[in-house]
Amino acid sequence: MVVRCGRELAGACSAMRSLGKDRAALTGSVSSQLATENNCKVKQRYHHPSETLNQLEVPEHIHSPSLEMLLRRLRAMEAQQDDKFASILDVVGKFGTFQRRLVALTFIPNILLAFFMFADIFMFTAQKPYCNTSWILAIDPNLSEAEQLNLTLPREPNGSFQTCLMYLPVAWDLDSIIQFGLNYTVSCQDGWIYPETKKRSLVNEFDLVCGKESNMEGVQTMFLAGLLIGSLIFGFVSDKLGRYPTILMSLLGLIIFGFGAAFVNTFHQYLFFRFVVSQALVCYAISSVCLATEWLVGQHRAHAIILEHCFFSMGVMFLTGLAYILPHWRLLFLVGGAPVFPLISYIWMLPESPRWLMLKGKLGAAKRVLCYAASVNEKTIPLSLLDKLQLPGKKVTKASVLDFYNNRHLRKVTLVMGCVWFTVGYSYFTMSLKLKDFGVNINLTQVVPGLMEVPARLCCIFLLELMGRKWSLILTLFQGSLMCLLILILPPELKSMMVLMIVLGEFSLAASASVFFIYTAELLPTVLRATGLGLVSLAWAAGAISSLVVIQQKLTFLPIFLCCISAFLALFLCSLLPETQDQPLSDTLEHYSLQMRNVAEELFTKEVVVDDGTDEVTKNTILNSMIQKSDMDILSNVSLQDASLQGRGEETDPLNN
Template sequence: MWTGAHQGLFGCGGSVEGAGCPPGKREFPGALKFLYDIGAVHFSCEMAKENNSMAELKSQHNFRSFNQHEAAECPRSLSLEGLLCRLKAIEAKKDDKFANILNAVGEFGTFQRRLVALTFIPSILSAFFLFADIFVFTPQKPYCNTSWILAVGPNLSEAEQMNLTLPRESNGSFLTCLMYVPVDWDLNSIIQFGLNHTDTCQDGWIYPEVKKRSLINEFDLVCGREANTRIVQIMFLAGFLTGSLIFGFISDKLGRYPTILLSLLGLIIFGFGTAFVSNFHQYLFFRFGVSQAVIGYVISSVSLATEWLVGVHRAHAIILEQSFFAVGAMFLTGLAHSLPHWRLLYLVGGAPVFFLISYIWILPESPRWLMMKGKLNEAKQVLCYAADVNKKTIPLNLLDKLQLPRKVTSSSILDFRNDRHLRKVTSVMCSVGFAVGYNCHTLSFRIRELGVNIYFTQVIPRLMELPARLCCIFLLEQFKRKRSLSLTLFQGTLMCFLSLILPSELKFLSVLIIVLGGFILVASVTVFLIYTAELLPTVLRTTGLGLVFLAWAAGYILSLMISSQGIPILPIFLCCISSIMALTLCSKLPETQDHLLPESLEHFLPLTRTRNEDMLNEDISRDDVTEEVAKNTILNTMMMNMDRDVLSNLPSQSREEEIDRRTEGQAPR
């Protein structure tokens, strides 16, 4: 009865006599044949259970595909470990009822496509508001305002006025930030004798060579006040740091939907509202709010896409969202080049932000998060709505199988310290985030030192970002998550190292290496986001992402501090050390591609093995292992799993009675 299922799972490589395979194949040893029979009977029983409905037949087909993927990662030889690995793959897929429901809803139907499309406009606007500082702080040449001379010579042109009242350098150009002290002479005396005593600017500054209005010439951030532009970076980082913690915590506590709406509200108020600030201190406050809103949206939207989509669609959605982030940066560059006033830049570029108000009615909540918070009915309603949009129907018997976790526990940021496996994953990804952040911003500071035109430094890297992010699709398919991250981080670090050791005289080669390094590191950032979101459990996914972005910001801060020191060896040293440490630690992480998402800390087990599995592997590794030892070990492991499943399905009172009977040595009834 079970020969067909048996043969479909393992193939003829594990044949026994009479199983329908060609003759001449060797038989299993006793222990392997024993396990083979157990696996076959177990598999056939599961097939019989899954034949109750068409939806569950589809689910069976899906977990069979999953089993094939797992078999590729297991030992390919027909060994005891290989068969156990295949059986464990079947059990894992069978238990993931949520994935089966998502398959019934439709893996990438109208609902999922709409969800991905909803990330386009916020991503464009996030990049627009995030990088706007680059174009509103363009360098200016300030000259002292000497309009006092117009009182004695009202018909003087601007050139004549500057020639009479401003001192010159040795090369003949006017000095900035200095002027001749005003005198009570008539115009003829000033022209005949000239002015000799200089002083700093007394009545403000003029900018005759500037054609555009920027923050520098509107708030006079010149002549000793340039340090105010560095404060903008500090406020941006402060908002980034606080936003990572606050929005990561809020998203795990209140949900992805309210956190995204709160972030979009921040973009509306602090992004578009920047056009109406009246002084520089207000501008700093609004930039602080914008950086918080941007990081809050990135964390929550990546988590929402991760929890709604399955398989390759999950990675493609995040890659596409990041691609539109690059589109937003190019959109900003074009507007900044064409608009003559910085306020117009915020007004025109930020106008689409009001469309985001409609997200109140069309944005869905994550059903995985609802399940982890004990909101079963709300999760079912969201799933049924998604199925309705996709014109699908979820079978009732499949939907009824969706149950709350056995123990709905509260989680907190302290779990990152108390849980060993979560602490390990977070620490490794924080080291990778630090290295990526440091290398990215070291390259950006390096290209500014070369004196390249600001529009060139923005247009070329942004044009390179799109193919870099889209190349991640091919990269992930070929090398998976962990290898892709290691490969891109290594190559990006190499480019960063070369850009730092090359002399400034080789300007063209330096710029080429910096652009190539930026291309590779952009791909590294995209893989890093996908990999981190899949490693973290649902109950603490956004909090973990917030901590990882904290490490990224720390790399940015350190790069900012070192670039201002002017010590050439320090950037090279930290570039190498941080990347070597990140690459070494990254090798300790598990692969997540095509694996199930961890939902809670109890399910967060890809990094460990149970005690029984360790005992089994220890027995297998011995040369003198006997058939009897293998049988007993396998039976003990399977019986313990069966007992645990039976006890978990009993009512609480019956469970206690059953435990008491077993403790007292009585046979169960």
């Protein structure tokens, strides 16, 4: 009975095939007639079916929104079929319990990343130092602090005490000192005192005053240099060792050199610890974005990275609140850095990227990770689908940093995104440095931008769905650059207007940063994704260092000029990149080159050159292709069911037994 049903089903399948051929012929003839009536010239050439929809493009004179939607839908359908890994993730669950847990694990360290990144802002609070003149207390220990300063410190013309000079100590008695006074001044010999200071900072801990103020700028330069070197090193390490071990390395660096900064004995040790912790920060930022990108699909990927950046902004507010409450800089590092210790549990909780495992030839490990994710999501991956997960070209994929020079597409993406990231880094630090000139409270300068960055990043969710990756980046970058230009042009007297422009600029640049990470991670292939993110992050550090150098120059037009030039160049280059929304991730350089090339000739298995066509002709052709594609999918499913029923019939038919 079952065998008979299988044969009947096979007959029905054959009838459907013939019906599909007839309908394809009919639709082809209709399209041909329509093309003739509209004087369209069609040239035909054979192509492989896998190149069909990747080479589909609308003629330049057609601007129908509905037509573009049809084309985008066709490309997305074809791309999903070609990406076997995406089909496996669909079975695993696009955003199940496993993915939600993974995203939550990447959220938590971002709060600490913001804490360790901006901690220096509260380490150098303004201090009013005076020379330590306790030598006079040996003459009369009953002197009050005001009397001591009045007798031993020279005064400025406005009547205030000088901060870096003191009277030369003498072996007189107190009456002689009061009667004749002291006349000879020298620089501070026994250090400084800070009578008006209520909090302990690096300034009064290591006496960074009177000619040593440049050390504060040295800390910023050292931190940015660490970001620059870390971007270059750990992006490469992440592609070689994997996302999982590099994230563990970054967390270890935060524990030793972030939390450990509270125990330094000299200022040079503090500089070294900040230099190393900056490398740990950029290591985690790159590896976590790669891990989220390679585990999630579609809109879930963008949402996860945006929410991850929202937690970074919340970390800035967390740092500001602790700095306001705690009176000692060492205590700030102890309390704020303590939550890094529970992150040791990531050794057992964090998964490796299966895409990376597959490209490195570790197919068994990749399948185990995928099966574990499916079990957490209460799903089951069919063995037939899991067996399709194979090495590209039956061998381990190899790539090197030199591919960023040899591969034309990689070179273009790296240069464009590097220019964008340089512009963002330069503009962000320029606005931050200008804000210090307005005398705004240091806590407000951190809380207000932090509060504005959260809605700015959340707005990116709607912006990305509406405009796509490329135009979202262009829009946010343009707005941020415009705010930076207005800040540099407006006169300093308009203080309230300047602060408003800075807040709006922070809003736009925060959105640009989130879109940038999403867009760049999708443009780069898995085999070099972390290395590419490291190279473009290097450009961000270079832009920040450039802002520190340029803002100190006497030429006031130089910051404006560099801001305008970099912004104009970045906006122009962004328009040359392709859109990545609803497109599969590239894993290898070969797939990457195929996906990036711009082909505008082919429609299905024929090259269509339209000299004077209409929207109706093209729409009919596209709709016909969608019908044929749907029929092929139905017939494929029927064939699988036919084979399955025949197999079951052979097993259960008593005649065969």
